[in-house]
Amino acid sequence: MKRAWVLAMIATALAGPPAAAESVVHLPFATLLDSPEARSKLDGSVQFFLAGQATPNIVERKGEGVTNKKTNGFNKDVTTGCQWAALSALIALQQSAKQLGANAVVDIVSYYKKNTFSSATEYECHDGAFVTGVALKGIYAKVVK
Numbered sequence: 001m002k003r004a005w006v007l008a009m010i011a012t013a014l015a016g017p018p019a020a021a022e023s024v025v026h027l028p029f030a031t032l033l034d035s036p037e038a039r040s041k042l043d044g045s046v047q048f049f050l051a052g053q054a055t056p057n058i059v060e061r062k063g064e065g066v067t068n069k070k071t072n073g074f075n076k077d078v079t080t081g082c083q084w085a086a087l088s089a090l091i092a093l094q095q096s097a098k099q100l101g102a103n104a105v106v107d108i109v110s111y112y113k114k115n116t117f118s119s120a121t122e123y124e125c126h127d128g129a130f131v132t133g134v135a136l137k138g139i140y141a142k143v144v145k
Contacts, residue, residue, distance in 0.1 A: 026122040032086050046094045047104040052120030055106050056143040062100040066137045067092040073132035081132035082125035089136045097140045108138035
């Protein structure tokens with residue numbers, strides 16, 4: 001009996017505290033694109049357009065892409081963590097677009113855990129106690145500049 005109690009206590013200790021609730025936030029896409037970090041990390045060869053935004057004429061669609069980026073959310077405010085994860089997602093989309101010969105990613109939606117959030121002005125971010133994540137899905141395209 002004593003051994004079972006000790007094993008139960010050890011199992012409880014190893015399980016750790018309950019996970020903190022994840023919060024869902026919606027942040028302005030334009031603020032992300034206008035940030036100094038985005039200006040230094042995105043080279044301008046690929047344009048980004050959320051679903052519902054006006055886009056230049058699409059000459060050719062080159063397939064769909066999904067990216068799911070996370071960052072350590074510990075000791076970061078929500079906006080900083082979300083912008084970091086979203087910028088990482090845009091960098092990944094930019095790299096894939098360039099490999100495909102695309103100069104834009106259009107119809108971008110948030111796609112966290114395959115749940116779609118669509119807005120012409122905002123992206124969705126999931127912020128937890130330790131991990132912050134942004135998932136984006138879009139269509140690689142060649143547009144007229």
